[in-house]
Amino acid sequence: MPGENLTRVEAQERAALVDVQSYEIDLDLTTGPEIFRSSTTVRFTAKAGASTFIDALTRTVHSVTLNGTALDAASVSDGVRIQLDDLAEENVLEVVADAEYTNSGEGLHRFVDPVDNEVYLYTQFEVPDSRRVFAVFEQPDLKATFQFTVTAPAAWEVVSNQTTPEPVVNGENGTWTFAPTPILSSYVTALIMGPYAVVRDQLTSSDGRVIPLGLFARKSLSQFLDSDYIFEKTRQGFEYYEAKFDYAYPFEKYDQLFVPEFNAGAMENAGAITFTETYVFRSKVTDAIKERRVVTILHELAHMWFGDLVTMKWWNDLWLNESFAEWASTIATAEATEWTEAWTTFQAMEKSWAYRQDQLPSTHPVVATINDLEDVQVNFDGITYAKGGSVLKQLVAWVGIDAFFAGVAAYFKKHAYGNTELSDLLRELEITSGRQLGEWSKLWLETAGVNTLRPEIVTTPDGTIKSFDVVQTAAVDYPTIRPHRLAIGFYALEDGQLVRKHRVEIDVDGESTAVNELIGLEKPALVLINDDDLAYAKVRLDEESLAVAIEHLKDIENPLARAIVWGSVWDSTRDAETKPADYVRLVLGNIATETESTTIRTTLTQLGTVARAYVDPAERAATIEHVGDSLWALAQGAEAGSDAQFQFVKFFANLASTPAHVEALQGLLNGSSALEGLEIDTDLSWELLEGLVLNGAAGSAEIDAALAKDNTANGAQAAARARATAPTEEAKLAAFALLVDSDEQPNTIVRQTAMGFQHTNDPVSLEAVVEKYFSSLTTIWKNRSYHIAETLIVGLYPAPLASQALVDATRAWLDANPETPALRRLVTENLAGVERALRAQAKDAS
Known part of the structure; x- marks a missing residue:
């Protein structure tokens, strides 16, 4: 039978044969740390005499009973699918199997908290992983009701899409029998189980129902759960969406659960949202992360209508x-x-x-x-x-x-x-x-690619505009020219500020659009196409505007206008039109007074990419040193306790490269020097230590000592990242072997180790990994779950080398491996990043 990769054609054929009414799922979670017992009863109609299959990723199938007839489990199941032949018009299928817990964040994930050895479980089913927990027709258009029964330790919280019932307790264990869900796709069903701490509240829906609210976190993290604030954002979202959608919240309760080792930001399980624990703030975080949490809370709430209901x-x-x-x-x-x-x-x-x-x-x-x-x-x-x-x-x-x-x-x-x-x-x-x-x-929606818009301006000798055109181009492979509604802003220098003096809103269509409304005006210091960010397009600054931006971007009052300029120069740098050295000048000269936390975070991340990969390699070390010096100076000059100060220190630690930088990091870490208003808390301590490891100024002993002080899941992840950051060939090879030679590491350790592997100021330490990487790709893809495979294929690609030799090795692998489109896509995207870096390096050296 076919493997795990369900095709659209198979799904269409199955949907034409089968209509599912209900699932009854009974899970016994008291059978040990590796497997659990899964019993599923499915009721569905079908075309009489038809054959199809149901999905079930299992370790062992004990029994399959179709319409009262026992089937030979060994012959109808291959551990991935169960074949169903000679169906009746009305069918009842019963499957009893052993399924496996995972450590990859897919299916039913099992985590043991190192703080107290408590076990926590949660499901993650999107895209195709409910089949790891119960037998299911795993496609979104075969909706049904789902009724879960769970046997687990009686002291646990057990949460699903429906309100949690009172358990029937038998000794140390309890059995929870939930009411059936509304009609749902299987991928938005959920079970979350363990000794979670819980805070409860409620709100009144627009239709008058009282909606119970719950917030859940591991006991060892629960002290950091700012429940009042999260409930406030949830209420604001409910009120906004119910009014705008003119449709009351469609489920009976709303739980939000912060779960360990989560792969994404969150998941929109109906009435039982799971979130990454990154959003439980045990240390100071940037305002960017605080805002991102709000957006994520409201993103998942919107899915209750768009995605779960429909x-x-x-x-x-x-x-x-x-x-x-x-x-x-x-x-x-x-x-x-x-x-x-x-x-x-x-x-x-x-x-x-x-x-x-x-x-x-x-x-x-x-x-x-x-x-x-x-x-x-x-x-x-x-x-x-x-x-x-x-x-x-x-x-x-x-x-x-x-x-x-x-x-x-x-x-x-x-x-x-x-x-x-x-x-x-x-x-x-x-x-x-x-x-x-x-x-x-x-x-x-049906064509790919992004357009580029740039101004073409002709002026008289005194600066009066004779003609003004917006020129639109498209990539050669994706040549669609699109209509855009956009604004053009004119900014003049007045009293040390860049002030918008004129704005025109126009429709752009075709390869060139004349803007006659601007003829006769004086050309301003800065011309900004797509002011107010109405259009989806890359925009360019004319040469004079770019020069003004490099000197005066900080003097634009409007944060959205600043963000558009930041983005424009970043795009032109990535496209090798602007010299990377000019981007460095732009950032270091203007970032000190930026008010928007996400803009600071995004821009400094891009600055690191430019310094490490885009500048002329002959200037790389000097550029990294200059950026480090500048970030430390910015941190020292920033407002005490501000978000900007915090971010400058974090990025300084990430880019530190000299003995002076090491001395500054050591001073912050051991308390011999301090910045007013900056608390060196647990997570920031790890970042400072990683900066020392990056420079060979700390190693295993210091990491072990830090982990002993922070013996938590977060600490283990930070330690894994720090170990892989060590600037030696031996450390990079060890990180690679840890992840590739064994599948024992959980998803978060895999992810953090890969981040440390890529963290380097001198990429020569990665050269020894190149051959091992390419020889391992096919095996990784074949033997690992999707999320782990993707993390390894992207995270262990030695991209920091940014060399022609890496390009040649990548192309050679692609030429020799024409199969497996999804794997080739990941490798091709890796290659594209290196080729872009080489073009930027050539521009910088020109």
Whole structure:
């Protein structure tokens, strides 16, 4: 029988044969640390005499009973699928199997807290992993009700989509029998179990129901759970969405659970959201992370309607879930919470991600072609989330916000508890807006690539504009020229400020658009295309505006305008149009007074990339030293206790490279020197120590001592990252072997070790890994779960080498391995990053 990779054709064929009514799932979690007993009863209709299969990733199938007849489990099951032949019109299938706990964050993840040895479990089912827990028709359009029964230690909290019932206790164990869920796709069902600490509250829905609220975290982290604030954001989100969607919250309770070793930011299980523990702040975090948590809370809440209540038919419309939630959570954050600059954050982070993804060889339309499950796994990307969200923002501006929300409300009412395609949403929006959306969809959702817009300005000798054109280009491989609604801002230098003196809003269409409204005006100090960030496009500054920006970006008052300029120069640097050295000048000269935390975080991350990979290699060490010196000076000059001071110190530790830098880090860490207002807490201590390890000024003994003081899951992850950061060939080879030669490490240790592996100022230590990396790729892909394989393939790629030799080795592997499209996509994206770095290096050296 076929393997784990379900194809769309198989799913379509199965959906034509089968209609599922209900699942009854009984899990016994008292059978030891490796496996659990899973018993599933499925009721479904089918075409009489038809054959199909049900998905079940199992260690052992004990019995399969179809319509009262016992089947030979050994012959009908291969550990991945169970073959079902000669179906009746009405069917009852019973499967009893042993399934495996995972340490990869997929299926039923098992974690033991090193602080108190308590066991915590949670499920993660998107995309195809409910089949790791129970027998299931694993595709989103075969919805059903799910009734869970769980036997587990009686002292545990047991949470699912429905309200937790009182358990029947038998000795040390209890059995919880939940009520059936509403009609759901299997991937949004959930079970979270363990001795979680819980805080409870409630709210009143727009239809008058009382909705119980719960917040859960591990006992050893619960002291850091700021429940009042999280409940406040949740209430604000409920009120906003219920009003805008004109549809009351569709489930009976709303629990939010912070779970260990989570792969993503969060997951939209109906009524039982799981979040990464990164959002439980045991140490100081940046304002960027605080804001991101709010956006994530509202993102998952939006999914209760868009994704859970109404679900896409197949994964090609995954963007309908994620792009909508991305857009909705941003507008809700901006309009319903104190984070009123959420669209600036969106521009700085989400659109930067989208532009980067849209320029990779693997770019794809927002509505992607999804042939199988491996395709969808690699499409949780900047197109699906950030470009889709950006395009929806444009659509909202075009049809009008009131018409958009009215269309969405009609969509929810018409398709509640069902499955849809893109056309179903567009049809409702056409009705409420009166606009035809077929051409818009074709240009923006069904074609790939990002356009570049640049001004072409001709002036008289006295600076008066004779002609002003917006020139639009597209990538050779993705030549679509699109219509854009955008603003152009003119900024003049006045009293030390760059002040917007003129704004015109226009429609750009075609390869060149004349802006006659600007003829006769004096050319200003800075011309900003896409001011106010209305369009999805890369924008360029003219030569004079770039020079002004390098000197005066900090003097623009509006944070969104600053973010657009930051992004414009970053894009032109990545495209090898602006010298990387000029980007370094721009950042170091203007970052000191930036007010937006996400802009600081994103920009300093990009600065590190430029210093380590984009500058001329002959200037790399000097550039890294200069950046380190400057960041330390910025930290010393920043406002005491400010977010900027905190970020400057964090990035200084990451980029430290000289004995003077080491001395500064040691002083902060041992307390012999201090910055006013800066607390050296647990997590910041780890970052300072990692900076010392990066420079060979600390090693295993210091890491062991720090771990002894912080014997927690967070501490273990920080220690793993620090060990892999050691600047020696031996350390990099050891990190590689730890992850590749054994599958014992849990997902978070794999991820953090890979981060340390990539953390280097002198990439020569990675040269010994190149051959091992390529010889291991096929084995990794074959033998590891998807999330672990992706982390290894991306995280262990020796990208910091940024050399022609690495390009040649990567191309040789691609030439020799034409199979496995999803694996090739990851390797091709790795290659594209190195090729881009080489072009930037050549520009810097020119």
